[in-house]
Amino acid sequence: MKNHLLPFTFKYGALIFIGLVILFFSMRNEYFFTYSNLTDILRSISIVTFVAIGVSISLMVDGFDLSVGATVSLSTVLTATLMVWYEMPLVVVLIVPIAVGAVVGLLNALLIVKIRIPDLLATLAVMYIVNGIHKTYTKGYSIYNNMPLPDGTTAPGVMDKGFLWIGQGKLLGVPFPVILMLLAVIAAHVFFKYTRWGRQMIMTGGNEEAARLSGLKVKRVRTLAYVASGIFASIGGILFASRIGSGQIDAGAPMLMESVAAVFVGYSVFAAGRPNIIGTFFGAVLMGVLVNGLTMMNVDYYRTDIIKGSVLVLALAVTFIHLNRRKT
Amino acid sequence: MRNISKSFAGVPALNNVDFNVRSGEIHALLGANGAGKSTLMKILSGAYEADEGIIEMAGTSYSFRSPADSKDAGIHCVYQEVDTSLVPHLSVTENIFLDRLATSKTKAWLTWGKLHEEAEAVLSRIGLTVSPRALIRDLTLSEKQLVLIARLLAEEAKFVILDEPTAPLSLEETDKLFGIMKGLKEAGIGVIFISHRLPEVFRICDRITVMRDGGRVLTERTEDMDATGVVQAMLGRSFEEEFPKLPAAIGEPVLTVKGLESGRRVRGVDLEVRRGEIVAVVGLVGAGKTELSRVLFGADPADRGTISIKGQPVRLDSPSDAVQAGIALIPEERRKEGILVRESVLHNLSLPILKSISRLGFLSGTAERHFANTQIVGLGIKTPTVSQLTAYLSGGNQQKVAIGKWLGTDTEVYLFDEPTKGVDVGAKRDIFQIIGKLAQQGKGILYLTCEFAEALGLADRILIMCDGVIVKSFARGEATQEDLLYYASAGREVLA
Numbered sequence: 001m002k003n004h005l006l007p008f009t010f011k012y013g014a015l016i017f018i019g020l021v022i023l024f025f026s027m028r029n030e031y032f033f034t035y036s037n038l039t040d041i042l043r044s045i046s047i048v049t050f051v052a053i054g055v056s057i058s059l060m061v062d063g064f065d066l067s068v069g070a071t072v073s074l075s076t077v078l079t080a081t082l083m084v085w086y087e088m089p090l091v092v093v094l095i096v097p098i099a100v101g102a103v104v105g106l107l108n109a110l111l112i113v114k115i116r117i118p119d120l121l122a123t124l125a126v127m128y129i130v131n132g133i134h135k136t137y138t139k140g141y142s143i144y145n146n147m148p149l150p151d152g153t154t155a156p157g158v159m160d161k162g163f164l165w166i167g168q169g170k171l172l173g174v175p176f177p178v179i180l181m182l183l184a185v186i187a188a189h190v191f192f193k194y195t196r197w198g199r200q201m202i203m204t205g206g207n208e209e210a211a212r213l214s215g216l217k218v219k220r221v222r223t224l225a226y227v228a229s230g231i232f233a234s235i236g237g238i239l240f241a242s243r244i245g246s247g248q249i250d251a252g253a254p255m256l257m258e259s260v261a262a263v264f265v266g267y268s269v270f271a272a273g274r275p276n277i278i279g280t281f282f283g284a285v286l287m288g289v290l291v292n293g294l295t296m297m298n299v300d301y302y303r304t305d306i307i308k309g310s311v312l313v314l315a316l317a318v319t320f321i322h323l324n325r326r327k328t
Numbered sequence: 329m330r331n332i333s334k335s336f337a338g339v340p341a342l343n344n345v346d347f348n349v350r351s352g353e354i355h356a357l358l359g360a361n362g363a364g365k366s367t368l369m370k371i372l373s374g375a376y377e378a379d380e381g382i383i384e385m386a387g388t389s390y391s392f393r394s395p396a397d398s399k400d401a402g403i404h405c406v407y408q409e410v411d412t413s414l415v416p417h418l419s420v421t422e423n424i425f426l427d428r429l430a431t432s433k434t435k436a437w438l439t440w441g442k443l444h445e446e447a448e449a450v451l452s453r454i455g456l457t458v459s460p461r462a463l464i465r466d467l468t469l470s471e472k473q474l475v476l477i478a479r480l481l482a483e484e485a486k487f488v489i490l491d492e493p494t495a496p497l498s499l500e501e502t503d504k505l506f507g508i509m510k511g512l513k514e515a516g517i518g519v520i521f522i523s524h525r526l527p528e529v530f531r532i533c534d535r536i537t538v539m540r541d542g543g544r545v546l547t548e549r550t551e552d553m554d555a556t557g558v559v560q561a562m563l564g565r566s567f568e569e570e571f572p573k574l575p576a577a578i579g580e581p582v583l584t585v586k587g588l589e590s591g592r593r594v595r596g597v598d599l600e601v602r603r604g605e606i607v608a609v610v611g612l613v614g615a616g617k618t619e620l621s622r623v624l625f626g627a628d629p630a631d632r633g634t635i636s637i638k639g640q641p642v643r644l645d646s647p648s649d650a651v652q653a654g655i656a657l658i659p660e661e662r663r664k665e666g667i668l669v670r671e672s673v674l675h676n677l678s679l680p681i682l683k684s685i686s687r688l689g690f691l692s693g694t695a696e697r698h699f700a701n702t703q704i705v706g707l708g709i710k711t712p713t714v715s716q717l718t719a720y721l722s723g724g725n726q727q728k729v730a731i732g733k734w735l736g737t738d739t740e741v742y743l744f745d746e747p748t749k750g751v752d753v754g755a756k757r758d759i760f761q762i763i764g765k766l767a768q769q770g771k772g773i774l775y776l777t778c779e780f781a782e783a784l785g786l787a788d789r790i791l792i793m794c795d796g797v798i799v800k801s802f803a804r805g806e807a808t809q810e811d812l813l814y815y816a817s818a819g820r821e822v823l824a
Contacts, residue, residue, distance in 0.1 A: 194693075196686040203679055206668040213627060213665050214679045214733065215651030 010271040010322040014279075014315060018286050025293035032296060039175055045262075045288035046181035047072075047239045051252075052259035052266075052280045053188050054232030058119075059263060059275040060192070061225040062205040063112060066123040068233040068259060070130035071104050072252025075237025077134050080143035080159065080247025087157040094238060101234025104130055105227035112226065113219050127256075135249060143247030159245050167242030177239055184232075189277040201225055205274075261312050262287055268315040273323040286311065341367045343542045345381075349487060349518040354509055356529040356550075357522050359539035360562050365522055368539070369489050372520075373405040374398035385486070399427060402486030404479075406493060410472045416465035421447040423464055424479045450478045454508045470501040477508060487518040492614070494528055506532050524612045524817050526555050538562055559810050573786065574764035579603030581639070582772035583655075583741045585624065588633035593619035595796035597633070601741060601772035606763065608775045608787035609798070612816050616796040617776040618660050621745045624774070625657040626650040637740060651680060654740035658730050658747055662723070666730035669719035673711050674700045676718050676729050681736040703732035708758055724755020731762060741772040748782060760786060780812040792816050 009016075026033035051068050058065035075097040082088040082096060104126065111122035139150065145158040169176045192198035203211045204221045212218045233252070240251050265286055266272075266279025287308055294304045342364045349355045359365045370376045372383065374392035382389045385401060392398040395405075407413060414423050421440075422429065424447050429438075447460035456474045458467060464475065473493060480488055490509070494502045509532060512519050523529055529536065530550060537547040538561040545561045583601040588594060593616035601607045611617050622628040624635060626644030634641050642653040650657070659665040667676050677700045678685060685695040700714045707728045711721055718726055727747055734742070744763065748756045763786065767773050777783055783790050790807060792800040792815045800815040 194691055195689045196682045196691055197689060199675065199679075199682055199691060203668060203671065203675065206671050207664070210665050210668050211679070213625070213647050213657060213659055215648045215737075216679070217646065217648045 010318065012270075013318060014265070014268040014270075014282065014286075018282060018289065021286065021289055021293070025289065025296070029293070029296045032293060037292070039178060041285070041288045041292045042178040042181070043175040044292065045284040046175075046177040047236045047243065048255060048258045048262060048287070049181045049281060049284045050184060050232050050236040050239065051255050052262040052284055053184060053277060054229035054236075055259050055263050056266070056275045056277060056280045057188075057201070057225050057232070058229040060201050060205045061222045062208065063119040063222060063225065064123065065105075065108060065226060065229040065233075066120060066256065067104060067108060067127040067130055068229060068236075069252040069254070069256030070127045070134070071101050071230055071233035072237040072240060072255045073250055074104070074130050074134040074137075074252075075101055075234035076241045076251045077138050077143055077247040077249065079163075079238050079241040081138065083159050083163065084143050084145060084147060084155045084157045084247070085149075090160055090162055093160065093163060097234045097238055098231055101230040101232075101237070102227050103230070104233075105230025106223070108230065109223035109226040113222050131250075138247070138249060140249065142249050145246075159241075163242055164245055165242075167239050167244075177243065180239070184235075185277060185281045192277060197221075197224070258287065259284075261308060265312055265315045268319040271319065271322055273319050283315075341542050342371075342378075345539070345542070345544050347537060347544065347547075349520055351486065351518050352513055352516045353534040354513055354519045354521055354532055356533040356536045357520055357539065358526075358529065358536060358558060358562060363539040363562070364542040365539055366491070367542075369405065369491065369520065369522070372398065372487075373403055373489060399483065402484065403489070404483060404485040404487070405489040406473065406476045406480070406491065408492045410469065410476055413476060414464045414472055417463060419461050419463055420451070420458060420467075420475055420478075421460040423475055424450060424460075424482050426479065427483055446482070447478070450482045453481060454478055454511065455504070470497050470505070473497075473505070474508070477512075481512075485517060487520070488512060489520045489522070491522045492524065493521075494523060494525060502528070526558060526817050529558075530555065555814075556810070559813050562813070574761075574768055576604035576606075576764070576767040577770075578605045578788065579770060582637060583624075583774065584634075584636040584639070586634045586636075588620070588623060588635065589631045590619065590623045590628055591631070593796050594623055594630075597793075597796075597798055599774075599791060599798060601774050603770045603772060604767050605789065606767050606773040606775055606787045608777060608783035608790045609793050610777055610780055610783045610790060610812055610816060611793035613778055615778075615793045615816065617778070617793055618745055619796075620793070621657055621659070621743045621774070621776050624650070624743055625655055627657070651737060651739075654738055655743065656680075656734035656737065656739040656741070657743045658727070658734075658745065660745040660749060662726055662730055662750070663719075667718045667726055667733075669726075670717060672715045673704070673709065673718055673721070673729055674714040677703050677733045678736075680733050684736070699736055703729075703735060706735075707732050707762060722755070723750040724758065727751055727755070727759060728762070731759070739771065741774065742766055743774045743776070745776045746778065747775075748777075748779065780809045780816075783812065784809065 022033070031037060051072060054068050055065055078097045078100060079093055082093045108123050108126055111117045111126065112119050141147070146154045148154050165176065167177055171179055192202060200216055200221045204216060204218045208218050236255065237252060241247050262283035263275055263280050265283030266276060266281070267274065269276070269279035269282045272279055290308055290311065291304055294307065295301070345364070345368060347368060357365050357369070367376065371378045374395040374397050377393060383392065384390070390397070390401055392401070415426065421444050425443060444460045451458065451460065454474055454477055456471065456478065458471055464472060467475065493505060497505060509519055509521070521529070521533060533550050535547060535549050536553055536558065538545045538558060540562060579602055581600050581602050585597055585599045588597040595616070597620055599607065609617055609620065619628065623630050626647050626649050630644070635644060636642065637653050637655070642649070644650045644653065647657070663669055674696060678696045681699065682691065685692050685699065697714060703709065704711065704714065709725050709728045709732065711725060718729055721729065747759055751759065763773055763775070775783070775787060784807065788804050790802045790812065791798045792812060794816055802811070
């Protein structure tokens with residue numbers, strides 16, 4: 001019995017833990033376990049989940065993308081200015097930021113894959129540059145409807161109604177961003193489990209040299225992973241603008257840590273010990289539940305970071321103790 | 329050293345070995361690959377601990393638990409890979425006194441002027457004229473080696489192990505090194521010299537010890553031995569392994585290589601492999617075989633030369649190009665390069681054929697499992713399920729996976745680099761069978777190995793590689809192990 005109990009705990013420990021946390025909050029506050037609060041939690045994590053999927057993809061090829069937060073910021077203000085400053089149609093408003101996110105990913109890939117700068121350093125540098133670009137572009141101002149411009153006039157445009165619905169509307173009683181998030185999670189999961197390109201990414205991340213010697217074009221695979229990471233971050237930025245109804249400066253800064261935390265908590269789900277999309281989703285859920293529940297219990301927001309960090313450490317410790325034991 | 333035994337995971341590597349070195353002599357330690365030389369020397373230098381046996385110096389017995397212990401006792405080792413023992417971005421002086429700086433033998437306050445002077449003195453003893461302030465990364469390979477020797481002089485070593493120091497050196501540099509070795513000998517230091525090059529051994533050594541299969545075969549004075557006797561002792565007489573050689577029709581050339589050069593290890597290789605032919609390339613460790621196989625597979629760039637498949641010149645910028653052209657490599661570093669150990673048997677086998685088992689990018693699980701099961705049955709891969717991680721398979725079964733993954737591709741030429749390394753006897757036979765069958769199907773096989781017996785048993789033609797060039801070619805049945813070892817170790821010097 002004991003032999004079966006331990007692996008079981010490692011495999012489902014993270015899910016059981018999430019269950020216990022939800023149970024705990026439900027007992028402390030009757031409002032916690034209600035439909036509207038639960039969808040609230042899902043809506044609050046939808047943006048982070050998009051960014052976290054991007055981070056998972058970069059980790060999947062054994063890389064790391066620190067520039068996602070900056071990409072979220074850039075994409076948010078870009079989306080807002082396209083409407084407020086330039087009154088662009090909705091299609092352009094959605095496509096341009098995604099293209100820019102892809103370009104940031106290409107830049108990362110150029111530095112990492114071609115010039116061979118270590119991933120952490122390269123994406124850190126790109127993070128600086130992109131942060132600078134998004135502030136320079138807006139001259140340090142947040143973007144909102146009919147904002148005053150530096151030349152004394154007011155901006156001509158407002159945020160598009162249809163656009164705001166993406167972040168704030170509901171479909172069949174479910175917040176639309178939650179639907180988008182679930183679709184993205186399912187699509188990314190299917191991509192990695194059932195498609196050739198997903199498998200190629202996993203194999204490249206597993207051992208780049210062995211994958212290369214099996215005839216994979218590993219450089220192309222890694223490039224695509226960074227581009228995907230940039231695109232998911234920029235979608236996160238679009239959702240953020242749509243949710244807030246304005247283009248906030250530095251909106252993405254906290255996203256980096258939030259999403260990285262979700263991904264690493266995800267390592268412990270099913271004791272995978274490696275990045276996986278379903279794990280990332282549950283990681284984001286756990287973080288969302290913690291913030292929501294603790295806020296309801298009137299815990300100061302700055303204390304929640306300590307708790308989130310501790311949960312992350314716990315998840316990682318359990319996972320890696322398990323993995324290292326399995327190796328020996 | 330007396331009655332030294334050591335085993336790894338139940339496999340004995342050394343069995344009751346006695347070995348002794350006198351002060352002021354140069355003692356050669358010889359043996360084929362896997363004879364146990366390195367293990368013995370690692371025990372002496374404290375890198376491994378012996379399971380049994382004692383080490384004595386001047387009547388006192390020692391037990392070395394770590395390299396630091398044996399250095400304290402005055403035993404120093406210069407490993408073949410000099411770069412692993414030097415810090416490239418530090419100065420010569422700092423590297424010479426590294427051991428001293430690493431322990432508390434120096435004063436906490438370092439007087440650089442004085443240290444540089446001391447280093448200068450040591451360097452002049454071995455006739456090395458580099459500035460003590462120069463950085464290690466700016467030195468040549470042989471200079472780095474000499475810095476290591478300077479280090480052990482500075483540490484007042486009593487015994488020195490030189491592990492294949494001449495392998496990367498030119499003739500001139502080798503002469504210089506031998507001069508220094510004589511100097512060490514005159515200073516009363518006992519030198520243990522490991523080398524594959526017999527002429528060198530006879531030139532410089534006082535005594536010779538030969539090891540084979542984890543035991544000591546003989547220790548003789550150099551005057552009492554000749555090259556033939558040493559080779560016989562190294563190979564043994566009991567070398568009777570069965571090689572299933574399947575008959576195969578030999579057809580037109582599939583792989584033609586002309587004037588191939590790459591870096592320092594592949595220096596102008598010409599060869600040809602025909603359909604159904606098994607061509608063995610034999611050579612000692614460091615002869616350039618692995619490098620050759622990597623260039624042929626597009627994993628490393630070629631500086632010069634042409635590679636043709638079925639008469640058509642091909643350009644190989646990456647392994648992916650090579651696979652397209654019909655070349656497959658089963659690499660030597662199986663666990664690092666041949667398979668992905670953290671992935672399942674299924675995913676490993678299907679890796680090169682993902683494209684052909686997917687439609688619109690979606691993988692067909694049925695086709696993937698069908699292919700994997702075909703290979704598992706066909707090659708006799710012993711695994712509980714297809715989803716078993718390859719890390720948990722035995723070496724032989726891992727190798728079968730590394731071979732099996734190519735069987736779904738349109739491969740014309742198979743490159744095998746030391747395919748039997750770390751594989752048990754039973755699985756070796758299986759692998760020979762598989763290779764024989766591939767030849768029967770009209771594939772061209774290039775078999776790179778340092779196991780001469782395998783080349784003799786398996787190959788239709790044997791090419792001998794030494795220092796990056798093919799020095800000799802034998803047809804099947806023409807050569808003996810002695811011939812192969814002779815040309816592989818003497819190489820160009822014999823031809824010249």
